[in-house]
Amino acid sequence: MTMVERTIVWVKDDRTRRLAYLVLAAVSAILIFFPRPYVASAQIVPQDTAASASSTTALLGALGGQATSIGSLLSGGRPSNDLYLVLGRSDAVKRDVIKTLHLVGPQSQFTSERKAMLWMDRHVDVHLLLGGVMEIETKLYDPERAREITGAYAAAIGRSLATFGRQITANKRKVVELRFGSSQARVADAEAQLANFRRANNLADPQMQLGNALSQRATLEGQLQAKQVQYQAQSQLLGPENTELIALQNEIAGLRQQIARTTTPANEVGGPNVAGLTGIQLRYLDLYRNLRFQQALYEIYQRSAEQVAVEELATESASYVQVIDNAHVDPHRQYNNWAIGLLAGLVLLALFTEWYVPVSGLKLRAEDQPTVKLFEHG
Numbered sequence: 001m002t003m004v005e006r007t008i009v010w011v012k013d014d015r016t017r018r019l020a021y022l023v024l025a026a027v028s029a030i031l032i033f034f035p036r037p038y039v040a041s042a043q044i045v046p047q048d049t050a051a052s053a054s055s056t057t058a059l060l061g062a063l064g065g066q067a068t069s070i071g072s073l074l075s076g077g078r079p080s081n082d083l084y085l086v087l088g089r090s091d092a093v094k095r096d097v098i099k100t101l102h103l104v105g106p107q108s109q110f111t112s113e114r115k116a117m118l119w120m121d122r123h124v125d126v127h128l129l130l131g132g133v134m135e136i137e138t139k140l141y142d143p144e145r146a147r148e149i150t151g152a153y154a155a156a157i158g159r160s161l162a163t164f165g166r167q168i169t170a171n172k173r174k175v176v177e178l179r180f181g182s183s184q185a186r187v188a189d190a191e192a193q194l195a196n197f198r199r200a201n202n203l204a205d206p207q208m209q210l211g212n213a214l215s216q217r218a219t220l221e222g223q224l225q226a227k228q229v230q231y232q233a234q235s236q237l238l239g240p241e242n243t244e245l246i247a248l249q250n251e252i253a254g255l256r257q258q259i260a261r262t263t264t265p266a267n268e269v270g271g272p273n274v275a276g277l278t279g280i281q282l283r284y285l286d287l288y289r290n291l292r293f294q295q296a297l298y299e300i301y302q303r304s305a306e307q308v309a310v311e312e313l314a315t316e317s318a319s320y321v322q323v324i325d326n327a328h329v330d331p332h333r334q335y336n337n338w339a340i341g342l343l344a345g346l347v348l349l350a351l352f353t354e355w356y357v358p359v360s361g362l363k364l365r366a367e368d369q370p371t372v373k374l375f376e377h378g
Contacts (some may be wrong), residue, residue, distance in 0.1 A: 003193065017353070018354065020351045021346065021349075021354075024346055025343060025346055025347070025350075028339055028342045028343035028346060029343060031336055031339035031342070032335050032336055033034060033336075033339055034307050034338040035095050035336075036141070036143065036333075036334070037139055037140065037141055037332050037334045037335070037336055037364070038139070038140060038142070038143040038146050038329050038330070038334060039137055039138070039139045039146065039329070039330040040137070040138045040140075040143065040146035040147040040150040040327055040328065040329050040330070041132055041135060041136060041137045041138075041150060041325070041327070041328065041330055042135070042136045042150045042151065042153075042154045042323070042325060042326060042327040042328070043129070043134070043135050043136075043323075043324040043325040044133070044134050044136070044154050044157065044158075044207045044322065044323050044324060045131075045132060045133055045134070045321070045322040045324060046084040046132070046134060046157070046161055046320065046321055046322075046323065047161075047320050047322055054327040056320055059264045074371075078221045081132045082132060084132075084161065085126070085127075085128050085134065087157065087160050087161060087164060088126040088136075088157045088160075089126050090135055090160065091117065092160055093153065093156045093160050094116075094117050094120050094156075095113065095117075095155055096156035096159060096160065097120070097149065097156045098113060098117070098120075098168065099118045099151045100150065100152050100155070100156065101149065101152055103116045104116050108150050114144055120125055120149075123138055123139055123140060123149075124136070124137070124138050124149065124150075124153060125138075125139075126153070132140045134157070134326060136150050136153050136154055136157075136327075137150070138150045138153070139334065147272075147327050147328065147329055148327075150327040151223075151326070151327035152325060154321065154323070155191065157321060158321035160318050161320040161321065162320045165320060169308065169311055170313055172186050172300075172304075172308045172310070172311070173308050176301060176304045176305050177305070179301050179304075180298075180301040180302065180304070180305050183294070183297050183301045184298065186294045186296055186297070186298075187291075187294045187298045188292075189294075190287070190290050190291040190294045190295075191291060193290075194206075194284075194287045194288060194291050195285055197283065197287055198284070201284070203284055205296065206284065206288040210248050211275070215288070217259060218285060218288050218289040218292055219292045220246045220255055220259050221259060221289050221293070222289055222290070222291070222292030222293035222295070223292070223293075223296045224252065224256065224259065224293075225293045226296035226300060227248060227251055227252050227296075228252060229257065229297065230248060230297075230300055231248045231249070231252065234248065258265055265365075294358075
């Protein structure tokens with residue numbers, strides 16, 4: 001009799017099958033508690049550079065920047081919690097932990113990085129709690145080893161956030177410096193064109209020559225064009241629901257309303273409107289409008305440069321991870337979840353074979369089977 005046939009005989013025997021259920025259930029119950037697993041955890045709060053630079057918001061506001069724009073610039077316009085969770089679960093953090101603890105090597109725990117990363121996926125969990133708190137949990141049978149891995153994981157997350165923050169700041173610095181330098185050149189060129197035209201035609205200062213109303217309108221049109229350029233640039237990087245884009249849309253709408261109120265034809269004491277201007281005055285107005293546009297762009301890039309400079313100072317002095325609870329071993333009793341699952345599956349199997357099958361009539365007993373007689377014909 002083969003092993004398979006012998007097993008089938010044991011399974012068909014009610015007494016042997018029930019005894020096997022009892023023994024396996026007892027073993028599974030013991031394995032729930034022994035060997036005893038331990039959970040080491042650490043709770044950290046990733047620090048955003050926008051939060052680190054919050055004390056400088058008043059200074060930037062004095063330069064003309066708005067709080068929403070500043071916060072969007074420093075935070076990159078991204079949902080911080082989800083971004084930090086992705087960084088915490090990234091392969092770069094796992095490789096950093098493997099390198100720090102020397103988990104891969106000829107005399108180490110693993111022979112390849114792939115096996116080490118798969119092992120960490122099974123034993124280390126990174127998740128978010130309320131308030132943006134990131135919790136790291138490691139479940140092992142060795143409590144000291146679990147605490148060591150948890151601490152190394154928290155430190156690796158901090159280094160990854162620091163690298164990410166410096167990368168964002170460096171990219172912003174490149175863009176702002178490039179646009180700020182070209183903006184300075186355009187402002188100087190616009191000022192030179194306006195001054196040359198003014199001297200060639202013996203014109204007074206634009207505010208006096210064109211009147212306060214037209215000067216104000218030229219300033220508003222220049223600001224409107226600058227805001228539109230800024231909106232087009234930001235819309236390629238940020239989503240439609242970003243607070244900075246919404247603020248820019250509101251500013252553009254407000255500027256358009258102010259310009260619309262200045263379009264009524266009139267010949268006021270301070271000077272005529274557009275309908276009463278001569279060709280020279282129209283050209284003078286266009287040059288002045290272009291100057292105000294370039295100056296508005298220059299002010300935007302100047303504020304952006306100040307904001308990036310503040311962010312760089314914040315990234316150098318700020319701690320990217322604020323530790324709420326250092327890596328420690330949880331004192332509560334832990335259980336082997338796989339053993340609990342094994343016991344639950346065993347109980348379900350026993351209920352199915354010992355109760356449901358007889359009750360439902362699925363089991364066909366040997367004495368109930370019809371006999372078939374074979375007759376041989378000579």
